[in-house]
Structures are given as C-alpha cells and as structure tokens.
Amino acid sequence: PKDARALSKVFFDRLQVLEEGTHEYQYARNTLIEMNLSLVRFAASRFRNRGGDDTEDIIQVGTIGLIKAIDRFDLSREVEFATFAVPYIVGEIKRFFRDTTWSVHVPRRLQELRVDLAKAKEQLSAELDRDPTVKELAAHLDL
Structure with a gap:
C-alpha cells in the first residue's frame, strides 16, 4: 500500500x-x-x-x-x-x-484549604473517635 x-x-x-x-x-x-x-x-x-x-x-x-x-x-x-x-x-x-479540573474558578488558597480540611477531618476523627464539628475543624485549622 x-x-x-x-x-x-x-x-x-x-x-x-x-x-x-x-x-x-x-x-x-x-x-x-x-x-x-x-x-x-x-x-x-x-x-x-x-x-x-x-x-x-x-x-x-x-x-x-x-x-x-x-x-x-x-x-x-x-x-x-x-x-x-x-x-x-x-x-x-x-x-x-x-x-x-474545577468547573468554576476556585482560588488556589481555597483549593489548598480543601485538602487541609480533609486531612484535619481525618486526624480529628481518629483523635475524637467521632466526626469533628465545624467549630472543632475551624479551631484546628486556625480559621
């Protein structure tokens, strides 16, 4: 061919x-x-x-x-x-x-915070033996 x-x-x-x-x-x-x-x-x-x-x-x-x-x-x-x-x-x-990719532009700071939040939730769940509250997560992340 x-x-x-x-x-x-x-x-x-x-x-x-x-x-x-x-x-x-x-x-x-x-x-x-x-x-x-x-x-x-x-x-x-x-x-x-x-x-x-x-x-x-x-x-x-x-x-x-x-x-x-x-x-x-x-x-x-x-x-x-x-x-x-x-x-x-x-x-x-x-x-x-x-x-x-994100369908809406999300600032990098918030994208990184999402990752930190997931890690904090996992860590606090292990420490507290339950799901952490929003206040506990905010305190842990100094927000």
Missing part, C-alpha cells in the same frame, strides 16, 4: 479475521495505534492552551480514545477511520478535563 489510509485498511481487514488475544491480532492492533498517533497529537494540540503542563496526560488519554476507536471501527460502514476516531479521541480528552 502506498499511503497510510490504504495500510490502515489492510490492518483493519486483518483484525477482522484474526482471533482476539493472539500475537498476530495484538501486532495488527498495535501497528494501527502507532500509525494513528498523529490523530491524537492533532487533537491534543487543540487543548494546549488549557493551562498546566498536561500535554503528556492529554496525549495519554487521547490514546485511550484512539484505542477505543480502533476496537469499535467497522470497515463495512465505509467511513474514513480518521473521521470516526477524532470524536472518540476528543471525547476522551474532554472527559479528562471535566474530571480533573
């Missing part, structure tokens, strides 16, 4: 006839993943301005979307794989942001 699309089709054809779990199946699947990582990098680049140094994490979760797309792709539907895969990749990346 001369181009990546034709080569992808060859490997998708092979996946349909190979038994899942065999070495040959894994090889074909892994080759498809490696051949299409550029789709993940493309989708990840759309999210590079979201703040933080999440690029590797974004690529990692995007790759999960790519794998899901490979596993669910149906050649008989006559759709280009890239057209099918990009929504899976972007969806996985959006889910990552939804699950790991």
Whole structure:
C-alpha cells in the first residue's frame, strides 16, 4: 500500500479475521495505534492552551480514545477511520478535563484549604473517635 489510509485498511481487514488475544491480532492492533498517533497529537494540540503542563496526560488519554476507536471501527460502514476516531479521541480528552479540573474558578488558597480540611477531618476523627464539628475543624485549622 502506498499511503497510510490504504495500510490502515489492510490492518483493519486483518483484525477482522484474526482471533482476539493472539500475537498476530495484538501486532495488527498495535501497528494501527502507532500509525494513528498523529490523530491524537492533532487533537491534543487543540487543548494546549488549557493551562498546566498536561500535554503528556492529554496525549495519554487521547490514546485511550484512539484505542477505543480502533476496537469499535467497522470497515463495512465505509467511513474514513480518521473521521470516526477524532470524536472518540476528543471525547476522551474532554472527559479528562471535566474530571480533573474545577468547573468554576476556585482560588488556589481555597483549593489548598480543601485538602487541609480533609486531612484535619481525618486526624480529628481518629483523635475524637467521632466526626469533628465545624467549630472543632475551624479551631484546628486556625480559621
């Protein structure tokens, strides 16, 4: 095959006839993943301005979307794989942001206080052998 699309089709054809779990199946699947990582990098680049140094994490979760797309792709539907895969990749990346970021901007001081509050509650619960009151938590945190 001369181009990546034709080569992808060859490997998708092979996946349909190979038994899942065999070495040959894994090889074909892994080759498809490696051949299409550029789709993940493309989708990840759309999210590079979201703040933080999440690029590797974004690529990692995007790759999960790519794998899901490979596993669910149906050649008989006559759709280009890239057209099918990009929504899976972007969806996985959006889910990552939804699950790991605050939906409303919360000042860092309050984000850190939330962590301190959880630690204080755990510590006071152990000392008091019950859940601490709001006053006890506030006193413990000097609030």
